[in-house]
Amino acid sequence: MTPWLVMLAGGLLTYATRLSFIVLLGRMAIPTWLQRLLRFVPPAVLSAIIFPELFLAQGHLALSLANSRLIAGLAAVLVAFWKRSILLTILVGMAVLLILETLQ
Amino acid sequence: MLTRQSAFWAGVRAELPLLLGVFPFGMIYGILALEAGLTPAAAQAMSSIVFAGSSQFVAAQLFHAAAPAAVIVFTIAVVNLRHALYSATLAPYTRRLSPLWKALMAYLLTDEAFVVGIIHYRSLDSSAPEAQAQGQWYFLGAGLALWSTWQLSTAAGVFLGAAVPAQWPLDFTLPLTFIALVAPGLKDRPAVAAAISAGLAALLAYSLPYRLGLILAALVGITVGMLVEGRR
Numbered sequence: 001m002t003p004w005l006v007m008l009a010g011g012l013l014t015y016a017t018r019l020s021f022i023v024l025l026g027r028m029a030i031p032t033w034l035q036r037l038l039r040f041v042p043p044a045v046l047s048a049i050i051f052p053e054l055f056l057a058q059g060h061l062a063l064s065l066a067n068s069r070l071i072a073g074l075a076a077v078l079v080a081f082w083k084r085s086i087l088l089t090i091l092v093g094m095a096v097l098l099i100l101e102t103l104q
Numbered sequence: 105m106l107t108r109q110s111a112f113w114a115g116v117r118a119e120l121p122l123l124l125g126v127f128p129f130g131m132i133y134g135i136l137a138l139e140a141g142l143t144p145a146a147a148q149a150m151s152s153i154v155f156a157g158s159s160q161f162v163a164a165q166l167f168h169a170a171a172p173a174a175v176i177v178f179t180i181a182v183v184n185l186r187h188a189l190y191s192a193t194l195a196p197y198t199r200r201l202s203p204l205w206k207a208l209m210a211y212l213l214t215d216e217a218f219v220v221g222i223i224h225y226r227s228l229d230s231s232a233p234e235a236q237a238q239g240q241w242y243f244l245g246a247g248l249a250l251w252s253t254w255q256l257s258t259a260a261g262v263f264l265g266a267a268v269p270a271q272w273p274l275d276f277t278l279p280l281t282f283i284a285l286v287a288p289g290l291k292d293r294p295a296v297a298a299a300i301s302a303g304l305a306a307l308l309a310y311s312l313p314y315r316l317g318l319i320l321a322a323l324v325g326i327t328v329g330m331l332v333e334g335r336r
Binding site (some may be wrong): 080 | 142159167175191192195207210254278281282298307310324
């Protein structure tokens, strides 16, 4: 029974988080500084998730060519900027990772 | 001008390439959840009740480690705190909508639907209210495309389970998806500064408990972005 209660509580808190400002800011004027600030939400949050996935291995900094996730991730970054294609970014990143892992 | 249907399908189409990265991640979640001892029904239900990939991943790991229920709930909530920032970012565009629309959009507010939706809203001419009025249909298309894929991929993971070799690095599709999402937004120095400082802060704060490093790093990135922009 506990897993169900846990996911129900976790789900409710998640939903409340998602609904929070949509409801709150629906009732008042949004100050200019807040509008300026919100522009930085996507790059900041996404990068905070991406960096540890690439630069850390088992929780430790792994800045070497042997870190195939770092190399594959950097390849994906190059493709993302150069081609601006979501599909190509994911495909190239995955292909580089699979090749490097096969070689090792 | 976009009709409701064409706005909806444009949203679906914009979301499609991302689904390539989302599907393997959902499968991995399904496999992990079963390994953690959840029943297939519970594993599947979490994908619609919580509906937030990375927190479901962490929750499965914590179930596996037999962590106390309160710790798992707290961790899910903290990992998903970033959605409050998404909620605030989306709020200016949802103000005129009915409570039902707001409730529905909040439910569908994931990383992937948020970025696709907000790029669309910002591309609309704010002086054309009739174009703005179709924005929620675009978001609904993107959100439902992601939702269905997440449910299907969870089911695929639950059914295939052990048939997928454990050494396949399918979890890597998550950072790849996020790389594809972040790149188009890095158009000026403040945005780049926000991204890099948030990333570095996330590395430094990684060992904080309950994944608090994520939200802390996001706040650092937002602050640095504001400071760099303010100086110009």
